[in-house]
Every structure is written in structure tokens, then in C-alpha cells.
Amino acid sequence: MIISLLIGLGVALGGFTFQTALGGVNRKIVARLQKRVGPRWYQEFIDIFKLLSKRSVSHGWIFDFGVIMALGGIIGTAMFMPVTSNILAFPSFDNFFIFVYLLAVGMLGMAMSASGSGNPLASIGVMRALTTMVAYEIPFMIVVLTIIKLAGTSSVSGIAEFQQMAGNNWFMIALPLGFVVAVLSLMGMLGKKPFETYIAPAEIASGPMVEYGGKQLGMLFIMHEITVFIEVSLFVHLFLGGAENIWMFAIKYFLVYAGLNLVSNVNGRFKIDQVVVFFYKWPLAMAVVQAIIAIYLGWVI
Amino acid sequence: MANIELLILITLSLGLLSYVLYHFSPRLSSALTILGSFFVFGSVLYHGYIGSFDVSSTLLPYVSFSSSALSIFFAVIITFTYAMVSLFNPYFLKTHKAGNVHNLLFLSTLAFVLGVLFTNHFMTMFFFFEAVVWTSLFMIPLKGSKSAAIMYYRFSAFGSFALLGAIFLLKANSGTFLITESLAVVDGAHQLVIFILLVVAGMAKLGAFPFHIWLPEVLGKAPDHTSALFSGGLEKLGAFIIVFALVRVAPVGxxxxxxxxxxxxxxxxxxxxxxxxxxxxxxxxxxxxxxxxxxxxxxxxxxxxxxxxxxxxxxxxxxxxxxxxxxxxxxxxxxxxxxxxxxxxxxxxxxxxxxxxxxxxxxxxxxxxxxxxxxxxxxxxxxxxxxxxxxxxxxxxxxxxxxxxxxxxxxxxxxxxxxxxxxxxxxxxxxxxxxxxxxxxxxxxxxxxxxxxxxxxxxxxxxxxxxxxxxxxxxxxxxxxxxxxxxxxxxxxxxxxxxxxxxxxxxxxxxxxxxxxxxxxxxxxxxxxxxxxxxxxxxxxxxxxxxxxLERLYEKYIDIARNVYRSLDHKIKEFARLIKYFIFTYKPEITAFWVVLILILFLWGDIA
Incomplete structure (x- = not known):
């Protein structure tokens, strides 16, 4: 058990390091897209460690407690995440729903802490984040329902292995409509444009994060990086057939993350109600159509 | 207390005692309520767990009991809710309009709920169900809102009539009012109707769409701690009925x-x-x-x-x-x-x-x-x-x-x-x-x-x-x-x-x-x-x-269900006025005319 917990913590730490480095690389890529030079690839590490070392202010115990709960929940979620079929802390317990719902503990902690700061701008940011969540989550879960039904297991590594078996395509190909929906939902989850209304830089004073500084902000940065790691890895395992070894995983992860970043950077920003209407129009319809085609009619490529 | 009948009777008498005691010392009355609620919960939990309930019935006429794992499960949850809410009672009685009856109603509903859960006879269950409605009904307006209580009664009555209809059909179908026996042999032409009636009864009690109107009214306007009772306890009786309809009756259609x-x-x-x-x-x-x-x-x-x-x-x-x-x-x-x-x-x-x-x-x-x-x-x-x-x-x-x-x-x-x-x-x-x-x-x-x-x-x-x-x-x-x-x-x-x-x-x-x-x-x-x-x-x-x-996206549509009920209400009133105009008038000759006509209709076969 101790070994498993240590592996889990290793996955969380590795995921954080990998994603933070990749985040830096992506800042570089985006800079080139905009004909800038861009920061160095390890800039994100510098930012986080600078914040952690600074003296900050606190708005009461719930402000701090929420941050601890947020980071703790996310670390806990990351500990369940399979990287390859072999690097997995708790075999057969990496249930899909654990990721969705344990992630929510972290989100709740952050929302609580932000509201506890007493700043209305933070509460507005939280409201927008939750509204965005109710929009992107449902189409995504319908697509995952289809996947679980086809694969016969809700274990994330099990779904990845199912795609690696001979005769099965990756779900990216097997469920093309569902894949499109999942890409859109992933952009919502990661808070990429056009669904980045809850952060909305230059509009609502950086949303939920407005009151943070110092170690609290640093910890929330760590939390954000691990969240991105969880969401993108989930996507890799569910749609891109997982990974046999760690290099395949890194490549697939990089492609997904960089691709989304490029798409995101040529988009504008939706208003919050437009986000909801958007997700309940085409993505939801496509997800339902995909589910009907795959489950009731059995047409899977 | 292993005997269910005694448990019910003791709870009822504790309720009466707490009513009398309230006039001497409200605090003592509340303490008695707490003791009574915990006593009931403890009995149900202990005897339910070791399976030693005594279902014999000697004191009450026409009533018989049986104990099943399902009823014990629900009884433990609901009596536990009562026990927890009872700890809140002493602090809220002063704010009530008629605080003296609160403890009486509280313990009576508890007793009748036990009756609903443990009886093995459908008519007894119906009686206890009505008793629960009639006692819990008066707990709602203690904070001052009569309209919510009326709403509760209307939907509860609707559910009760559906239940009664289902019970009569079950009796016609199987020839017995015993719950297990009559549910086991549901078949034939009545099957679908029984299913629908039972589901409607359960949904009305549970507050499910489209019978949900009463739930927010009652839970929103009842005294603050009583709302917990309705949500955690009484509403769950609906789920109990739903289990009858959906799990114990064979699939229909x-x-x-x-x-x-x-x-x-x-x-x-x-x-x-x-x-x-x-x-x-x-x-x-x-x-x-x-x-x-x-x-x-x-x-x-x-x-x-x-x-x-x-x-x-x-x-x-x-x-x-x-x-x-x-x-x-x-x-x-x-x-x-x-x-x-x-x-x-x-x-x-x-x-x-x-x-x-x-x-x-x-x-x-x-x-x-x-x-x-x-x-x-x-x-x-x-x-x-x-x-x-x-x-x-x-x-x-x-x-x-x-x-x-x-x-x-x-x-x-x-x-x-x-x-x-x-x-x-x-x-x-x-x-x-x-x-x-x-x-x-x-x-x-x-x-x-x-x-x-x-x-x-x-x-x-x-x-x-x-x-x-x-x-x-x-x-x-x-x-x-x-x-x-x-x-x-x-x-x-x-x-x-x-x-x-x-x-x-x-x-x-x-x-x-x-x-x-x-x-x-x-x-x-x-x-x-x-x-x-x-x-x-x-x-x-x-x-x-x-x-x-987010609200802006759907606020146009929120009143649809309520408006449907409102216009239904209106139509029923209109129809009733029509009947009143033609039949229950103040003119004696018209009344005499109807009496004669109805008598003729009744005696038609005998005269011919």
C-alpha cells in the first residue's frame, strides 16, 4: 500500500513537472505564432517558485483551508492516473468517475477559498467557472458513456488497453463525432479560448484568482498544472489508445496539448451564456447522435 | 421495545403526554420528545438489526403487522431523521404560533410512519398513510403559512386516492388485502392500471415531476427544522411506495x-x-x-x-x-x-x-x-x-x-x-x-x-x-x-x-x-x-x-408547470360553479325536480 501511495505521489509530481515544462514550451510556441521571441521554457517554474517564496496575505482560515483542500484534492486525483499500462498506482481502481468527481473536490476547495476572500470579483469568477463546467461536462460524459459501454469497463487503463487490442481502433477513429465533442469539451476544461470566460484576463481582474498572491497563488498554480495534466492524460487514455511506454505517452500528450493551444490562440472569447448555449447545441447533439449510432445501431469503425 | 404495536402506542401516548406537559414546562415536553424519538430509533435499529421484532397485535383491532428487511431499512432512516430533528425542537417551539401542539404532532407522525412501514395489510397502510398526512399537515402552518399546507394536502390527497384505487384493484385481482400476497399475483387487464396508480401515488408523495409543485412550497415555508423532517423523513415514504410499484410488481407492457x-x-x-x-x-x-x-x-x-x-x-x-x-x-x-x-x-x-x-x-x-x-x-x-x-x-x-x-x-x-x-x-x-x-x-x-x-x-x-x-x-x-x-x-x-x-x-x-x-x-x-x-x-x-x-437562458419557461396547475384549478372551479348553478341552487322547485329525477332513475328497474 505504501509503495502504491508513493508511486501515486510520483505520478503527481512527475505530472506536475512534465506539464509545467510543457506549459513553458507552449508559451514559446504561441509566441512564435504571434512573431514574438517568448519566455524561456522554464519560465513557469520560475514563476511558481518565486510565488512560493514570497510573503502573502490571508483573508481568514477558509481562504487558506480552501487552497489546501484544492491542492490536496487534485494531488489525490492525480495519484489515481495511469501513465502507461504499467505505471499505475492502483490497478483496477482507476475508475473514470473518480477522476471526474475527485477533481470536483479540488475545484470546490478553490471556489470556497475564492469566495472566502470576500471579493465579489472572485465570486463572479467562480460563478462563471461553475457555469462553464455545467456546459462542457455533459456532452463529454455522454461520449465517455459510449466508450465505457463499448469497452465494457470504466477503468481508464482498461479502456486504453481495449483500444490497443488487435481489431479495435482508437476511439478517436472509432467514434469520430464523439472525438470532436471531446476536443471541444477538453478546451472548456482547460479554460482555453473561446471558453476562458471565467478567467477572462483584462475583463474581471483575473476571475477567481483576484485576491491571491504569494504561496496561496503558487499552490493554486501547482494545482492548475496538475489539473491540466489529469485532463489531458485522461483524453490521451480515452481517445488516443493510451500508451505502451512513457515516450509514446509524452508524444501523444504533447501533440494534444500543443494542438489545443494553437487552436485556442486564433479564437476570441465567448460570453458566459454563449458558452452554455454553444455546448448544449452542437456538441450535445453530436454526442447523443454518436451514442445512438454506436450503442443502439452498433456502427463502430 | 420489540413489539411494534406497543411501540406505536407508546409513541402516541408520549405525544399526548408531551402535549399536557407543555403547559407546565415546554422544556420538559421537548425533553420527552427527544427521549421518545431516540427510544423509537434505538428500538427499531436494535431489533431490526438482530431481527427480533415481535409482530403480534393484541390491542388494536383490525391491525396486523409484519417485518421485512425493506421496512426495517426505511424505518431506521426515517426514525433516525426524527431523532436528529427532535434535538432541534426545544429551540424552535417559542417561535411557533401554536408551539404546544408541535410535540404532539411530531410524535404522532412518527408513530403513524411506523404503522405505514410495518403493516402487512393494504387498508391499514392506507389508514396510517392518511394519519401521517393529517398530522404532518398541521406541522406546516406553525410558522404562519396556510397556503403551503393546503397545497400539501391537495397533492397528498391526490396521491392517496391513487393509492386507494390501486389497493381496490389489487383486492379485485387477488382477493386479498395482504400486501405481499396481492402484489405477487398482479396480472391481467388491471396490471397496467395498478402499476400507473402505484407509481402516481409514490410520485405524488416523493414530489416528482409533474407532481412536484407542493415540495418547494412546503419545504420552503414550513418551520425551519420541520423542513428537514419532510425532506429526510416523510418524503422518503414516497420512495417506499415507488419500490412497491417498480420492484415488487412484475414489469408491465x-x-x-x-x-x-x-x-x-x-x-x-x-x-x-x-x-x-x-x-x-x-x-x-x-x-x-x-x-x-x-x-x-x-x-x-x-x-x-x-x-x-x-x-x-x-x-x-x-x-x-x-x-x-x-x-x-x-x-x-x-x-x-x-x-x-x-x-x-x-x-x-x-x-x-x-x-x-x-x-x-x-x-x-x-x-x-x-x-x-x-x-x-x-x-x-x-x-x-x-x-x-x-x-x-x-x-x-x-x-x-x-x-x-x-x-x-x-x-x-x-x-x-x-x-x-x-x-x-x-x-x-x-x-x-x-x-x-x-x-x-x-x-x-x-x-x-x-x-x-x-x-x-x-x-x-x-x-x-x-x-x-x-x-x-x-x-x-x-x-x-x-x-x-x-x-x-x-x-x-x-x-x-x-x-x-x-x-x-x-x-x-x-x-x-x-x-x-x-x-x-x-x-x-x-x-x-x-x-x-x-x-x-x-x-x-x-x-x-x-x-x-445562466438563469437568463431559461427563465421564460419556469412557470409552465405551475400555470398548467393554475388553469386546471380554474377549470375545476368553473365546472363546480356550473354544477352549483344547476343543482345546488337556492330555488326549492329545482332541487325538488332533481330529487324526483334521481329517484326515478334509481327506481327505474323496479318499476318496469
Missing amino acids: ATFAAIDLAWSRYAVAILGALTIVFGTLMAIRQDDAKKLLAYSSMSNGGYMLVAFSLMNSISVMGGLYHVLAHALASVAAFLAIAAVARQTNTTKMSELGGMIHKMPITYMVYLIAIISMAGIPPMGGFISKWLIFQAVINKGLIFVAVAVFFGSVGSFLYVFRPLAALFLGQELPQYKKTLKEAPSLMLLAMLILSVLNIFTGVFPTPILKVINTVIVEMGMNEVVLTTFTIEGFNGLLHPGLIALVFMVGVFVAFVIFISLKKSKKVGLMDTYTAGNFIYTEELMHYSVDFYAP
């Missing part, structure tokens, strides 16, 4: 081939899905915290409907566990709100803020309750929702799944709102001086509930094993359980492991937090305001129209 489910059950599942969606959407836009929780009760009732209609061990286990998890969570949430309302005299979120600074324990109780209610691990609500998801996915019910997932994510939205607007945010000046933490008895009830909310999420298998006996009793296969894990259709769940990993994560985060430099503490008004100077707390508190952008 043709089967929907693609999902291997009878159409009639699929229709109920769709109604459950609609209940979830409507409950969630309405809960999101409430300003009154109690009404918000009321709509969330409605939405959770939808989960029970979906679960019971799917007809396999996993889903029924999920449904039964949801009854328990939701009772614990919603009672805790309602009681936490009641603890706040006792001091502030309002439950409107737009008038409250910053309660956490004076009531931190109440806040933690509410937090744990909503984590469970939103189905987030490591609380009880996650286990039941996981089981229900398993069943829904396994059947491939896509449209129901949309609603189930929507309700689940939507619940984050509405449960967060009281958290943010009522407990967190700016500390409003009008509450800064006067507010105190809740008194010890109330804290005791809330802490017990919180511990149970966590326990049901971390180590659910002992309770699930009990539910397994209920499932086996109803003729289904056991769900595979080990000491720590639950096996669903497509995966294993290890709730203890999730809790452990979560604790490890929090520990790591805590170590990071304390090993860094200490923060400087600043006030809540010392925040970033984009260069404006703001000195009043209200202006810095975001609580009105919290989800305005």
Missing part, C-alpha cells in the same frame, strides 16, 4: 428491445430524468436557501425514480443507498440552514453573508452535507451516484444519462450558492454583533449527521450488505461486495482507498502550506477593488442573482 427494459419502466425513468432536470434548473435560481434545498430534494427524488425503474441489483442498491445518503445529507443541510435562520430570522441568501466567521462548525456541517449531496467523494452521495451511473451506462440509457449527468454537475452549482452567499463572502454588519454559534444540542445533531455522511462515503460496505439482504428479499441477485470494495457492471470501487488517497493529498498540500512563509492576516474589506473606494460590506458581497447569465 412490451419490452423496448434496444435497452431490454419494459416501456412502462422506461417511461418512469424518463419522468425521473425530467424530475432531475427541472429540480436542478429551479434550484439554481432560488434566492431562498430552504427552497433551493427543496428543489434539490426533488432532483434527488428523480435519481431514486431512475434507479428503481431499471430493475437490476446494482440500480436498486444505488436507489436504496441514495435514499439513505440523501436523507443524511439533506437533513444536515436543512438543519444547518435552520441553525442560521434561528438567529437571523431569514433564509434569503440575498440578506445573509459571512456566517462562517461566527458559526464555523455549522459551516463545516453544511460543507460536508453538500459534498455528499453533489455526489463528490469521499461522502455517501458518491457511492449511490456511482451505482446509479453504473446501471444507467450498462443499460445504455442515453437520454436518461443526459439528465443524470446534468443533475450531478448542476448540483455543484446550486449547493455552492448558499455556501458562497450565505456562509462566505463579506461579513454583514447587522450580524457581526449578535450572531453566535448554534447551541450544543443542535451542534450534537449536526455533528452526528456529519460523521455519518463521511462514514457512509468511506466505509459503505456494512450498510451495503444490509441492503443486499433487502435486495435478496425482493427476489434479485446479490451485489458482489468484499470488505472494502463494491463490484459494479464495469469496474470496482474502493471508497476507503479514495478517502485515503484524498487524505494523503491533503496532507502533502498541508505540508507544503505550513513549510512556507506565514501569511499576514488582513480583513475582508481589504481587497482589490480596481481603484474604487468602497466602505460598505453589502456592496462588496455578491449574492443576488448569483447565476444570472
Whole structure:
């Protein structure tokens, strides 16, 4: 058990390091897209460690407690995440729903802490984040329902292995409509444009994060990086057939993350109600159509 | 107390005694109520667990009892709700219009609920059901709202008539009023009608769409702690009836081939899905915290409907566990709100803020309750929702799944709102001086509930094993359980492991937090305001129209169900006036005419 917990913590730490480095690389890529030079690839590490070392202010115990709960929940979620079929802390317990719902503990902690700061701008940011969540989550879960039904297991590594078996395509190909929906939902989850209304830089004073500084902000940065790691890895395992070894995983992860970043950077920003209407129009319809085609009619490529 | 009849009679007489005692000492009367409620709960739990109930009946005429695993399961949940709410009673009686009858009504409903759950005769059950309605009815207007009580009575009466119709048809079908025997042989032409009537009766009691109108009215306007009783206790009687209709009666009608489910059950599942969606959407836009929780009760009732209609061990286990998890969570949430309302005299979120600074324990109780209610691990609500998801996915019910997932994510939205607007945010000046933490008895009830909310999420298998006996009793296969894990259709769940990993994560985060430099503490008004100077707390508190952008998308459509009922109401009144005009007039000659005509009609066959 101790070994498993240590592996889990290793996955969380590795995921954080990998994603933070990749985040830096992506800042570089985006800079080139905009004909800038861009920061160095390890800039994100510098930012986080600078914040952690600074003296900050606190708005009461719930402000701090929420941050601890947020980071703790996310670390806990990351500990369940399979990287390859072999690097997995708790075999057969990496249930899909654990990721969705344990992630929510972290989100709740952050929302609580932000509201506890007493700043209305933070509460507005939280409201927008939750509204965005109710929009992107449902189409995504319908697509995952289809996947679980086809694969016969809700274990994330099990779904990845199912795609690696001979005769099965990756779900990216097997469920093309569902894949499109999942890409859109992933952009919502990661808070990429056009669904980045809850952060909305230059509009609502950086949303939920407005009151943070110092170690609290640093910890929330760590939390954000691990969240991105969880969401993108989930996507890799569910749609891109997982990974046999760690290099395949890194490549697939990089492609997904960089691709989304490029798409995101040529988009504008939706208003919050437009986000909801958007997700309940085409993505939801496509997800339902995909589910009907795959489950009731059995047409899977 | 092993004898059910004696238990019921003693509870009733304790109720009368508490009524008499109230006139000498309200405090003593409340103490008696608490003792009585705990006595009933203890008896039900102890004798239910070791299976030593005495069902003989010697004192009451025409009444007979039997005890089954299902009735014991429901009885434990409901009597526990009563015991917890009873601890709140002493603090609320003074605010009531007629505080002296409250304890009497409280204990009488408890006694009659036991009657409903343990009788083996349908007519007795109907009698006890009506008794529950008639006694609980008068608990609603104690805070001053008669309209809610009338609404409750109308929908309850509708449900009761449906139940009575079903009972008569069952009797015609099987020739007996005994519950188990008559439910076993439902067949023939009456089958569909019986099914529909039973489902309607259950849904009316549960407050499911389209019979949901009364639920927010009653839970919103009843005395603050009584709302917890309705949500965690009396509403669950609806689920009890639903189990009769959906699990104990054989499926009715043709089967929907693609999902291997009878159409009639699929229709109920769709109604459950609609209940979830409507409950969630309405809960999101409430300003009154109690009404918000009321709509969330409605939405959770939808989960029970979906679960019971799917007809396999996993889903029924999920449904039964949801009854328990939701009772614990919603009672805790309602009681936490009641603890706040006792001091502030309002439950409107737009008038409250910053309660956490004076009531931190109440806040933690509410937090744990909503984590469970939103189905987030490591609380009880996650286990039941996981089981229900398993069943829904396994059947491939896509449209129901949309609603189930929507309700689940939507619940984050509405449960967060009281958290943010009522407990967190700016500390409003009008509450800064006067507010105190809740008194010890109330804290005791809330802490017990919180511990149970966590326990049901971390180590659910002992309770699930009990539910397994209920499932086996109803003729289904056991769900595979080990000491720590639950096996669903497509995966294993290890709730203890999730809790452990979560604790490890929090520990790591805590170590990071304390090993860094200490923060400087600043006030809540010392925040970033984009260069404006703001000195009043209200202006810095975001609580009105919290989800305005989302609400704007559907606020046009929210009154449809209510308007349908209103126009139905109007039509019925119109029809009644017509009848009154032609038949019950003041003119004697017209009355005489009708009397003669009706007499002729009655005597027609005899004369000819």
C-alpha cells in the first residue's frame, strides 16, 4: 500500500513537472505564432517558485483551508492516473468517475477559498467557472458513456488497453463525432479560448484568482498544472489508445496539448451564456447522435 | 421495545403526554420528545438489526403487522431523521404560533410512519398513510403559512386516492388485502392500471415531476427544522411506495428491445430524468436557501425514480443507498440552514453573508452535507451516484444519462450558492454583533449527521450488505461486495482507498502550506477593488442573482408547470360553479325536480 501511495505521489509530481515544462514550451510556441521571441521554457517554474517564496496575505482560515483542500484534492486525483499500462498506482481502481468527481473536490476547495476572500470579483469568477463546467461536462460524459459501454469497463487503463487490442481502433477513429465533442469539451476544461470566460484576463481582474498572491497563488498554480495534466492524460487514455511506454505517452500528450493551444490562440472569447448555449447545441447533439449510432445501431469503425 | 404495536402506542401516548406537559414546562415536553424519538430509533435499529421484532397485535383491532428487511431499512432512516430533528425542537417551539401542539404532532407522525412501514395489510397502510398526512399537515402552518399546507394536502390527497384505487384493484385481482400476497399475483387487464396508480401515488408523495409543485412550497415555508423532517423523513415514504410499484410488481407492457427494459419502466425513468432536470434548473435560481434545498430534494427524488425503474441489483442498491445518503445529507443541510435562520430570522441568501466567521462548525456541517449531496467523494452521495451511473451506462440509457449527468454537475452549482452567499463572502454588519454559534444540542445533531455522511462515503460496505439482504428479499441477485470494495457492471470501487488517497493529498498540500512563509492576516474589506473606494460590506458581497447569465437562458419557461396547475384549478372551479348553478341552487322547485329525477332513475328497474 505504501509503495502504491508513493508511486501515486510520483505520478503527481512527475505530472506536475512534465506539464509545467510543457506549459513553458507552449508559451514559446504561441509566441512564435504571434512573431514574438517568448519566455524561456522554464519560465513557469520560475514563476511558481518565486510565488512560493514570497510573503502573502490571508483573508481568514477558509481562504487558506480552501487552497489546501484544492491542492490536496487534485494531488489525490492525480495519484489515481495511469501513465502507461504499467505505471499505475492502483490497478483496477482507476475508475473514470473518480477522476471526474475527485477533481470536483479540488475545484470546490478553490471556489470556497475564492469566495472566502470576500471579493465579489472572485465570486463572479467562480460563478462563471461553475457555469462553464455545467456546459462542457455533459456532452463529454455522454461520449465517455459510449466508450465505457463499448469497452465494457470504466477503468481508464482498461479502456486504453481495449483500444490497443488487435481489431479495435482508437476511439478517436472509432467514434469520430464523439472525438470532436471531446476536443471541444477538453478546451472548456482547460479554460482555453473561446471558453476562458471565467478567467477572462483584462475583463474581471483575473476571475477567481483576484485576491491571491504569494504561496496561496503558487499552490493554486501547482494545482492548475496538475489539473491540466489529469485532463489531458485522461483524453490521451480515452481517445488516443493510451500508451505502451512513457515516450509514446509524452508524444501523444504533447501533440494534444500543443494542438489545443494553437487552436485556442486564433479564437476570441465567448460570453458566459454563449458558452452554455454553444455546448448544449452542437456538441450535445453530436454526442447523443454518436451514442445512438454506436450503442443502439452498433456502427463502430 | 420489540413489539411494534406497543411501540406505536407508546409513541402516541408520549405525544399526548408531551402535549399536557407543555403547559407546565415546554422544556420538559421537548425533553420527552427527544427521549421518545431516540427510544423509537434505538428500538427499531436494535431489533431490526438482530431481527427480533415481535409482530403480534393484541390491542388494536383490525391491525396486523409484519417485518421485512425493506421496512426495517426505511424505518431506521426515517426514525433516525426524527431523532436528529427532535434535538432541534426545544429551540424552535417559542417561535411557533401554536408551539404546544408541535410535540404532539411530531410524535404522532412518527408513530403513524411506523404503522405505514410495518403493516402487512393494504387498508391499514392506507389508514396510517392518511394519519401521517393529517398530522404532518398541521406541522406546516406553525410558522404562519396556510397556503403551503393546503397545497400539501391537495397533492397528498391526490396521491392517496391513487393509492386507494390501486389497493381496490389489487383486492379485485387477488382477493386479498395482504400486501405481499396481492402484489405477487398482479396480472391481467388491471396490471397496467395498478402499476400507473402505484407509481402516481409514490410520485405524488416523493414530489416528482409533474407532481412536484407542493415540495418547494412546503419545504420552503414550513418551520425551519420541520423542513428537514419532510425532506429526510416523510418524503422518503414516497420512495417506499415507488419500490412497491417498480420492484415488487412484475414489469408491465412490451419490452423496448434496444435497452431490454419494459416501456412502462422506461417511461418512469424518463419522468425521473425530467424530475432531475427541472429540480436542478429551479434550484439554481432560488434566492431562498430552504427552497433551493427543496428543489434539490426533488432532483434527488428523480435519481431514486431512475434507479428503481431499471430493475437490476446494482440500480436498486444505488436507489436504496441514495435514499439513505440523501436523507443524511439533506437533513444536515436543512438543519444547518435552520441553525442560521434561528438567529437571523431569514433564509434569503440575498440578506445573509459571512456566517462562517461566527458559526464555523455549522459551516463545516453544511460543507460536508453538500459534498455528499453533489455526489463528490469521499461522502455517501458518491457511492449511490456511482451505482446509479453504473446501471444507467450498462443499460445504455442515453437520454436518461443526459439528465443524470446534468443533475450531478448542476448540483455543484446550486449547493455552492448558499455556501458562497450565505456562509462566505463579506461579513454583514447587522450580524457581526449578535450572531453566535448554534447551541450544543443542535451542534450534537449536526455533528452526528456529519460523521455519518463521511462514514457512509468511506466505509459503505456494512450498510451495503444490509441492503443486499433487502435486495435478496425482493427476489434479485446479490451485489458482489468484499470488505472494502463494491463490484459494479464495469469496474470496482474502493471508497476507503479514495478517502485515503484524498487524505494523503491533503496532507502533502498541508505540508507544503505550513513549510512556507506565514501569511499576514488582513480583513475582508481589504481587497482589490480596481481603484474604487468602497466602505460598505453589502456592496462588496455578491449574492443576488448569483447565476444570472445562466438563469437568463431559461427563465421564460419556469412557470409552465405551475400555470398548467393554475388553469386546471380554474377549470375545476368553473365546472363546480356550473354544477352549483344547476343543482345546488337556492330555488326549492329545482332541487325538488332533481330529487324526483334521481329517484326515478334509481327506481327505474323496479318499476318496469
